[in-house]
Amino acid sequence: MSDSAETILDVRDLHTHFFLRRGVVKAVDGVSFTLRKGEVLGLVGESGCGKSLTALSVMRLLPKGAARTVQGEIVLDGENILKRTPSQMREIRGRKISMVLQDPQTSLNPVFTIGDQLREALVRRAPAKLKEIIKQAVAALRRVDIAAPEQRIGQYPHQMSGGMKQRVVGAIAISGEPEVLIADEPTTALDVTIQLQYLKLLKRLQRENGMAILFITHDFGVVARMCDRVAVMYAGRIVECGPVKQIFEAPSHPYTRALIASVPKMTGTRGRLTAIDGQPPSLMNLPAGCRFASRCAHVEPRCLEAYPGTTQIGADHTADCWKIGSI
Amino acid sequence: MSAAAEKQLLRVANVRKYFAFTKGILFSRTLGHVKAVDDISFEIRAGETLGLVGESGCGKTTISRMILNLEEPTEGYILLDDEPIHGLEGEALKAYRTKVQAVFQDPWSSLNPRMTAGRIIAESLIVTKWGDKDKIAARVAELLKQVGLRPDQAQQYPHEFSGGQRQRVALAAALASSPKLIVLDEPVSALDVSIRAQMMNLLKDIQAERNVAYLLVAHDLATVRHMSDHTVVMYLGKIVEKAPTQALFDDVRHPYTKALFSAVLIARANQEDEEIVLQGEVPSPLNPPSGCRFHTRCPYVMPRCSQEEPKLRDVTPGHAVACHLFD
Numbered sequence: 001m002s003d004s005a006e007t008i009l010d011v012r013d014l015h016t017h018f019f020l021r022r023g024v025v026k027a028v029d030g031v032s033f034t035l036r037k038g039e040v041l042g043l044v045g046e047s048g049c050g051k052s053l054t055a056l057s058v059m060r061l062l063p064k065g066a067a068r069t070v071q072g073e074i075v076l077d078g079e080n081i082l083k084r085t086p087s088q089m090r091e092i093r094g095r096k097i098s099m100v101l102q103d104p105q106t107s108l109n110p111v112f113t114i115g116d117q118l119r120e121a122l123v124r125r126a127p128a129k130l131k132e133i134i135k136q137a138v139a140a141l142r143r144v145d146i147a148a149p150e151q152r153i154g155q156y157p158h159q160m161s162g163g164m165k166q167r168v169v170g171a172i173a174i175s176g177e178p179e180v181l182i183a184d185e186p187t188t189a190l191d192v193t194i195q196l197q198y199l200k201l202l203k204r205l206q207r208e209n210g211m212a213i214l215f216i217t218h219d220f221g222v223v224a225r226m227c228d229r230v231a232v233m234y235a236g237r238i239v240e241c242g243p244v245k246q247i248f249e250a251p252s253h254p255y256t257r258a259l260i261a262s263v264p265k266m267t268g269t270r271g272r273l274t275a276i277d278g279q280p281p282s283l284m285n286l287p288a289g290c291r292f293a294s295r296c297a298h299v300e301p302r303c304l305e306a307y308p309g310t311t312q313i314g315a316d317h318t319a320d321c322w323k324i325g326s327i
Numbered sequence: 328m329s330a331a332a333e334k335q336l337l338r339v340a341n342v343r344k345y346f347a348f349t350k351g352i353l354f355s356r357t358l359g360h361v362k363a364v365d366d367i368s369f370e371i372r373a374g375e376t377l378g379l380v381g382e383s384g385c386g387k388t389t390i391s392r393m394i395l396n397l398e399e400p401t402e403g404y405i406l407l408d409d410e411p412i413h414g415l416e417g418e419a420l421k422a423y424r425t426k427v428q429a430v431f432q433d434p435w436s437s438l439n440p441r442m443t444a445g446r447i448i449a450e451s452l453i454v455t456k457w458g459d460k461d462k463i464a465a466r467v468a469e470l471l472k473q474v475g476l477r478p479d480q481a482q483q484y485p486h487e488f489s490g491g492q493r494q495r496v497a498l499a500a501a502l503a504s505s506p507k508l509i510v511l512d513e514p515v516s517a518l519d520v521s522i523r524a525q526m527m528n529l530l531k532d533i534q535a536e537r538n539v540a541y542l543l544v545a546h547d548l549a550t551v552r553h554m555s556d557h558t559v560v561m562y563l564g565k566i567v568e569k570a571p572t573q574a575l576f577d578d579v580r581h582p583y584t585k586a587l588f589s590a591v592l593i594a595r596a597n598q599e600d601e602e603i604v605l606q607g608e609v610p611s612p613l614n615p616p617s618g619c620r621f622h623t624r625c626p627y628v629m630p631r632c633s634q635e636e637p638k639l640r641d642v643t644p645g646h647a648v649a650c651h652l653f654d
């Protein structure tokens with residue numbers, strides 16, 4: 001993708017912290033990335049590194065209470081949405097930007113049927129007669145491969161399998177045909193055949209409507225299939241970002257390399273898997289230097305002293321590591 | 328394999344589970360039944376891992392819930408160490424629950440939001456009066472470390488963890504009572520690949536140490552390949568293929584299993600589209616297709632497939648397939 005492609009979402013130096021009695025959890029601590037029109041950007045990284053919180057910050061849907069975005073800008077289609085009021089945000093969500101939450105449990109209300117919840121989303125988009133809306137709800141479920149949708153709309157969430165709930169949530173998020181979709185692990189509960197059809201559906205929406213997608217996933221197969229570029233996150237920051245092909249074939253950051261080496265294979269020996277030893281730093285007590293230093297094989301004194309700046313590796317490829325070019 | 332490992336630990340024999348499909352709340356009418364699990368049999372030996380894969384909604388979680396004694400089969404029975412597990416009461420049921428533990432696909436609903444992680448992990452130790460306070464606290468700290476969390480995280484509540492971290496709390500809680508069988512319903516799908524690899528290595532180490540058996544439900548076939556000794560493939564409430572894992576991955580026989588394997592996305596850029604895309608709508612378990620349940624989508628369908636139900640039979644010793652192509 002060329003640099004001239006229009007930016008739809010520009011996140012700059014985002015900091016979202018939890019203020020707890022025990023201390024401050026710096027879950028998102030200096031995240032910057034851009035998402036271009038019609039592009040799919042993957043976001044991968046260690047469990048707990050702040051991917052979901054980054055997404056929720058962009059949606060301005062932070063968990064109630066202790067979480068606050070304390071610094072940064074979120075520019076959506078030219079305007080900084082951190083300046084918008086809650087009611088203006090409600091307008092923006094669903095129409096311009098929409099999100100598939102990682103946890104279908106919190107997006108589906110257990111006391112309403114699937115049909116009620118879909119109808120609500122559809123009515124908000126374009127009010128119409130009940131009969132018409134029900135027809136649309138059935139079609140929306142069929143689009144995500146739910147069998148017997150006419151009957152399923154009368155069911156409650158607990159009567160559906162994990163993968164069905166996840167698809168219902170997906171159907172609700174895309175029903176408004178937003179310009180930007182944030183999908184937080186939308187296929188983790190799906191079997192691979194249904195996953196593939198769902199990914200194809202997202203691709204089609206992306207092509208037909210020019211929808212841009214921020215795709216959070218742990219699955220590198222999905223990244224390969226879906227994404228144009230991928231950002232790798234570690235302990236609250238993006239440490240490498242580049243075109244998928246380059247990240248797979250020539251990862252630069254030691255964390256990215258280790259992560260890719262951990263992918264289980266479909267062929268070869270079935271022995272032990274490679275994993276990264278050690279643990280990420282506590283987000284309440286981040287080191288001054290490189291956050292990966294305690295687990296990095298290439299660590300040297302300067303890594304512990306200061307956070308490495310961002311190095312430009314290729315036209316569209318950057319990484320935060322002191323030793324880029326020498327390892 | 329040792330003599331102890333040859334022993335059948337769990338037997339699932341001709342189990343069916345039908346859910347009534349109702350309409351209306353006060354004067355509900357039964358419209359039919361969802362045949363979630365329809366005549367399923369398999370065994371798990373002590374200390375081995377059985378992988379269970381299949382399309383979303385095919386009945387995997389329903390089987391898990393029956394094995395955990397959270398749900399009664401409509402027909403058939405389940406035996407642990409040759410004792411029927413359903414109909415247990417009081418102390419016997421309590422004892423059963425310490426022998427069979429679980430980690431579920433949604434850690435959001437399975438962890439009590441009002442308890443700290445430490446208390447959740449200690450729960451079964453407290454119930455069985457395993458030791459005094461200090462001994463339990465030390466054990467909790469050890470379990471947290473085993474699953475890759477820090478002991479100080481014992482004070483955190485479930486909502487203060489990321490999705491993947493919650494999954495590890497659930498695993499620590501399952502390990503606490505030293506069970507004989509752990510039902511793992513998508514235990515690693517919410518984890519990043521490195522922690523997934525750590526967790527899979529950890530599960531294998533624990534198995535080797537304590538001879539615990541696993542029933543592993545997973546959508547990621549590479550995970551199943553690395554973890555399980557035997558693999559069972561289900562489609563719409565039925566077993567379609569069953570074999571030692573290596574034999575199955577070397578020689579996939581059933582047309583559904585072939586479609587499933589072809590949909591696996593590999594982590595490499597520019598992958599070709601070699602997938603078998605299943606045609607036809609996903610059939611409804613409310614009204615499953617006659618004969619072979621896969622006949623509405625099978626690329627090899629023959630006239631008799633819609634009339635006669637294929638029986639599960641060995642095509643090579645130990646490798647069973649339910650398909651008329653192998654009659």
Ligand SMILES: Nc1ncnc2c1ncn2[C@@H]1O[C@H](COP(=O)(O)OP(=O)(O)OP(=O)(O)O)[C@@H](O)[C@H]1O
Binds near residue numbers: 045049051486
């Ligand atoms: N309510 C909360 N209070 C305190 N800390 C929290 C809270 N919610 C999340 N965190 C912390 O913030 C960090 C980031 O969480 P987030 O959910 O964004 O992770 P993630 O990258 O999406 O991980 P995963 O891949 O496991 O979903 C985690 O380390 C978590 O422990």
Ligand SMILES: Nc1ncnc2c1ncn2[C@@H]1O[C@H](COP(=O)(O)OP(=O)(O)OP(=O)(O)O)[C@@H](O)[C@H]1O
Binds near residue numbers: 158190
């Ligand atoms: N309590 C219930 N009431 C009615 N139907 C149910 C209930 N629980 C499960 N079902 C139905 O039983 C079928 C099997 O569901 P199950 O949760 O076992 O699927 P699964 O194989 O685990 O799927 P997934 O991979 O999506 O988790 C589905 O059609 C589901 O709607």
Ligand code: SF4
Binds near residue numbers: 321
């Ligand atoms: S900056 Fe140093 S410690 Fe950090 S990843 Fe690079 S080499 Fe490793």
Ligand code: SF4
Binds near residue numbers: 581619625651
């Ligand atoms: S029995 Fe017939 S329809 Fe069923 S899988 Fe075999 S060939 Fe296909």
Ligand SMILES: [Mg+2]
Binds near residue numbers: 102489
């Ligand atoms: Mg997350």
Ligand SMILES: [Mg+2]
Binds near residue numbers: 161387388512
């Ligand atoms: Mg399930």
